[in-house]
Amino acid sequence: MTKPTIKDIAAKSGVSIATVSRVLGNKTGSYSEKTRTKILKIAKELGYRKNSVAVDLVKKHSDVIALIINATPTNFSTQIIDGIQQRADELGQGVIILYAGNRDHALQHQAIITALERSVTGILLAAIEPDEEDLTLLKESRIPFCFVSLYFGTTAILAVSSDNRELAYQATQYLIDRGHTRISLAGIDGYHTGSQRQAGYQDAMAANRLPAATVLSGNYSYEAGKKLLQAVVDQGSTAVIAASDMVAAGLLTAAHQQGVRVPADLSIMSIDGTIICQITTPALTSMTQDFYQIGSQSVNKVLGQPAADFVSVSVTERDSVARLD
């Protein structure tokens, strides 16, 4: 037995497929109660399940938004996804997630194409740094897209994120307020998010007439953090701002291994504020982002609803920052 269609239901109940479609689609007021119950009964008997592919084709439209993610944001992705899923649900949209690997260009490109070919309502790109080609592809398609947790420095491209410059500025100021003057910034890359944070850090240092250290670049990973501790020590800093919780965790592991005490010898300020911060010893003080909000606002934005460009950040004090006197 092959999968039943509305044609089967129509045949079995002696009505036309149009009527079946209307009943199943809940078009009000165009069929009698009697037909309705009969059709519903037969549909259930047959184990009918609608073919969304056919529906999408005729409607030229999907009621689905595609979310493209990569491996990097492991730690915070569930919060973003929760926010997206929840808000999408409220707006009657389904969500499919496309995985773009670990900053893998081919996969990333493939994911975008897949989304485009499926006539989705909108495309969300979480923590994805697109290359020119991808961006052109997106722009030329008729379908709206929005970057999540990434800001281009222009409102011409839809995006929802924390204000990375402000975030880094606050992180830096927080450390300065606690007496630190030699502060490192570690683990960021040279793309949008990274350079915005770098700017915030440098501005804050300058505003306090303090010399900014050379930024220690990395890829937001645990391994990067581990590798960068030595450089931080070499810079003679008493505090370091980590580009992510993972970087912070890596710095901390390396610190333990090399006998650098945290926070006595070195204070660590992390960026993200996920559960990772609670797991380490000492727990990591962090600039905490509201990933759930970022997710739900981005859904609003990609669907053309009013939405914030930036969502607020706050510092969560834990145990990795010392006050210097």
Next chain:
Amino acid sequence: MTKPTIKDIAAKSGVSIATVSRVLGNKTGSYSEKTRTKILKIAKELGYRKNSVAVDLVKKHSDVIALIINATPTNFSTQIIDGIQQRADELGQGVIILYAGNRDHALQHQAIITALERSVTGILLAAIEPDEEDLTLLKESRIPFCFVSLYFGTTAILAVSSDNRELAYQATQYLIDRGHTRISLAGIDGYHTGSQRQAGYQDAMAANRLPAATVLSGNYSYEAGKKLLQAVVDQGSTAVIAASDMVAAGLLTAAHQQGVRVPADLSIMSIDGTIICQITTPALTSMTQDFYQIGSQSVNKVLGQPAADFVSVSVTERDSVARLD
């Protein structure tokens, strides 16, 4: 301008849509090189992008496998996804991920239905415990499904996972070999995975003529771990097997807070072996699962290729287990 179709290409190049379709679909040997280049050129000019929805409809088939995940496996999900994506790619299948929230029944059900309606090649359910209704739904559909990281105790239902009984047995034996006799098991639930691990633990204890402690149940989360430390202490155990890295991390945090030294006062053996184990202090000794393999094998299995039922586990020694003398 609306999205171009093969009809537009056909019109512009003066051939029929059949020919266009053949060229674009790379059907060899049924068109001349000249037409081919002409069509390709025009397609590019027009910015043509195939409509997968229409293709799927006519082919009644998707070349896509659906992966349903929930929030719980945050920690290991990327490895599983990597394995799945990689293997699926090799076999010419795309992957779409459907998110089922935090063990949210409605969402989970919805995700299954979505997959069913989209005529995917196969459905993968990662760390999902289905209820009867979901299982019936899946069985009655014509499409193959495979559970990932969950074993039903029967080969009637496709599944790929670690051998949870064996895993727990080994974990227990490992601790016993190091002189522990009072061992707790914390954080598991009563479903398949949980009860298999419980059995392994109890068997190992019995085989060593040791009394098994009452199993401390939980939901594999950090919070559960935190909450359960006191119970572990109350059981007077010198060692505890944690149901997951997150549970282990929770136990450890609570231990720090309550002055219980790890591993001096209490040894912790974690299950999973993700990066979390490296982040904590002390680093967590773990039963390490090969999630990448679990992922790739499950793709094989759901596509009808030869595949393992179980993938091997191993212990990774770190610093959270003490030897008792």
Next chain:
DNA sequence: TCACTTTAAGTAAACGTTTACAATGCCTGT
């Protein structure tokens, strides 16, 4: 040159829905 094969291309049906439009029958008020 003729019958025959090969190559290149076209025609039209099919996939499973939705929906504009048409048709039917019944009811209403006069």
Next chain:
DNA sequence: ACAGGCATTGTAAACGTTTACTTAAAGTGA
């Protein structure tokens, strides 16, 4: 009893592809 309206249903086109079948043209060997 009849025009008009409404409720209910049917007919058929459309969505953008793929593909079986057909046709036309060109090449082949004797």
